[in-house]
Amino acid sequence: MRYELYYWPGIQGRGEFVRLALEQAGADYDDVARHDSGAMMRMMDAKAGTKAGVKPGPNGGPPFAPPFLKAGKLVIGQTANILLYLGARHGLAPKAAAGQMWLHQLQLTIADLVAEIHDSHHPLGPSLYYEDQRAAAKRRSAEFWQQRVPKYLGYFAQLQAGSGGAYLTGRRLTYVDLSLFQIVAGLRYAFPNRMERFERTIPGLVALHDKVAQQPNIAAYLASERRIAFNEDGIFRHYKPLDRD
Amino acid sequence: MRYELYYWPGIQGRGEFVRLALEQAGADYDDVARHDSGAMMRMMDAKAGTKAGVKPGPNGGPPFAPPFLKAGKLVIGQTANILLYLGARHGLAPKAAAGQMWLHQLQLTIADLVAEIHDSHHPLGPSLYYEDQRAAAKRRSAEFWQQRVPKYLGYFAQLQAGSGGAYLTGRRLTYVDLSLFQIVAGLRYAFPNRMERFERTIPGLVALHDKVAQQPNIAAYLASERRIAFNEDGIFRHYKPLDRD
Numbered sequence: 001m002r003y004e005l006y007y008w009p010g011i012q013g014r015g016e017f018v019r020l021a022l023e024q025a026g027a028d029y030d031d032v033a034r035h036d037s038g039a040m041m042r043m044m045d046a047k048a049g050t051k052a053g054v055k056p057g058p059n060g061g062p063p064f065a066p067p068f069l070k071a072g073k074l075v076i077g078q079t080a081n082i083l084l085y086l087g088a089r090h091g092l093a094p095k096a097a098a099g100q101m102w103l104h105q106l107q108l109t110i111a112d113l114v115a116e117i118h119d120s121h122h123p124l125g126p127s128l129y130y131e132d133q134r135a136a137a138k139r140r141s142a143e144f145w146q147q148r149v150p151k152y153l154g155y156f157a158q159l160q161a162g163s164g165g166a167y168l169t170g171r172r173l174t175y176v177d178l179s180l181f182q183i184v185a186g187l188r189y190a191f192p193n194r195m196e197r198f199e200r201t202i203p204g205l206v207a208l209h210d211k212v213a214q215q216p217n218i219a220a221y222l223a224s225e226r227r228i229a230f231n232e233d234g235i236f237r238h239y240k241p242l243d244r245d
Numbered sequence: 246m247r248y249e250l251y252y253w254p255g256i257q258g259r260g261e262f263v264r265l266a267l268e269q270a271g272a273d274y275d276d277v278a279r280h281d282s283g284a285m286m287r288m289m290d291a292k293a294g295t296k297a298g299v300k301p302g303p304n305g306g307p308p309f310a311p312p313f314l315k316a317g318k319l320v321i322g323q324t325a326n327i328l329l330y331l332g333a334r335h336g337l338a339p340k341a342a343a344g345q346m347w348l349h350q351l352q353l354t355i356a357d358l359v360a361e362i363h364d365s366h367h368p369l370g371p372s373l374y375y376e377d378q379r380a381a382a383k384r385r386s387a388e389f390w391q392q393r394v395p396k397y398l399g400y401f402a403q404l405q406a407g408s409g410g411a412y413l414t415g416r417r418l419t420y421v422d423l424s425l426f427q428i429v430a431g432l433r434y435a436f437p438n439r440m441e442r443f444e445r446t447i448p449g450l451v452a453l454h455d456k457v458a459q460q461p462n463i464a465a466y467l468a469s470e471r472r473i474a475f476n477e478d479g480i481f482r483h484y485k486p487l488d489r490d
Contacts, residue, residue: 081346094304123381136369139369
């Protein structure tokens with residue numbers, strides 16, 4: 001089965017967590033919007049289910065926002081939900097139901113962190129430009145690095161340290177490790193100064209990042225043009241004033 | 246099996262979405278922190294797994310934050326993850342896997358909305374007091390009501406209108422309906438002025454709210470002392486300046 005991924009074509013964004021899982025799995029997928037820019041919007045236009053597209057019903061319906069994944073007849077929205085689905089099917093999650101639920105819980109905590117990363121440059125709301133909320137972004141970024149980064153990354157670092165392996169839940173790589181790779185890479189891009197100092201306190205997560213980057217499928221992906229470069233339209237944005245204390 | 250719910254005892258907060266599901270299901274549960282205020286913190290203290298508490302491993306580990314639910318040996322964190330688990334076991338979700346995944350997707354979209362509701366009074370970060378971010382909260386609340394509420398509640402209203410029943414996915418009540426009840430009730434508490442005007446545009450969701458409130462188990466719960474009153478420590482906070490245009 002060929003998956004269809006629907007996400008904004010110009011950014012890594014939340015879609016990148018899905019792309020990394022598909023790439024590591026060696027799954028056959030079409031990143032649809034990269035070659036058909038109208039396709040995603042046509043699916044979103046069909047929200048009411050009155051046109052062609054995804055009709056609502058008890059077993060499915062139109063997604064609120066991208067990314068969403070088409071897998072045969074299924075249309076799966078919400079990043080963590082997509083990974084819950086893919087993880088079980090591609091060896092990126094434990095086989096036991098309890099393990100899958102635990103991994104999903106961790107991914108949902110990463111989703112909370114991702115929302116806070118976005119808020120660091122958009123504290124007054126996603127509909128306003130960064131340029132219209134610079135002062136608030138500076139305050140929020142400072143609070144984010146003082147309080148939130150240590151809390152989130154400290155938690156994940158503790159789990160990795162206690163896992164008995166290089167990865168977050170042990171010796172086997174899961175989709176959560178792929179996502180943590182992206183968190184470390186993204187924070188390095190957005191806040192090179194702050195992150196350089198902070199990452200000395202989380203050597204286990206840095207090693208995890210490096211080990212993920214060395215996976216053959218991931219290394220090939222990162223070197224390909226399928227990997228969109230970080231930029232100032234995504235989750236991780238580099239604005240110099242936000243990177244200064 | 247008697248469930249144990251761990252959540253802050255003085256607020257509805259995110260725990261309320263779990264409480265509503267447990268109450269509607271008529272499940273046997275202990276809201277532990279209501280009578281043992283140290284219990285939750287002891288579980289959280291055990292994050293590293295070095296003391297008594299939840300030890301990390303491939304199939305489970307300590308939660309990042311409350312709410313979490315103890316179900317036998319399982320410790321399940323993240324609100325939407327808990328509801329995914331409870332829904333399938335208590336008739337609050339479809340039986341088909343596709344239906345459960347769709348419902349979970351909707352709950353994750355509600356979780357995104359809940360985070361934005363919290364940000365409306367805490368735009369500069371969760372670690373600062375409201376009093377230290379009033380001006381930013383006023384701007385964020387305005388943007389929230391101009392852009393975000395219509396987008397989120399418009400989406401859910403469209404789904405309800407197309408469902409062929411009173412509920413979001415049809416004629417059967419699910420945990421997502423319980424959560425939408427809470428969203429409507431909470432927005433009425435926090436923003437009585439703005440919500441009174443807005444809810445004229447979403448009659449189907451208001452009717453859904455009323456229908457949930459009339460469920461015998463929910464009505465009994467709302468009238469009991471188990472239902473904590475809304476207050477200014479939770480997700481939904483009533484600050485008059487934020488309710489004015």
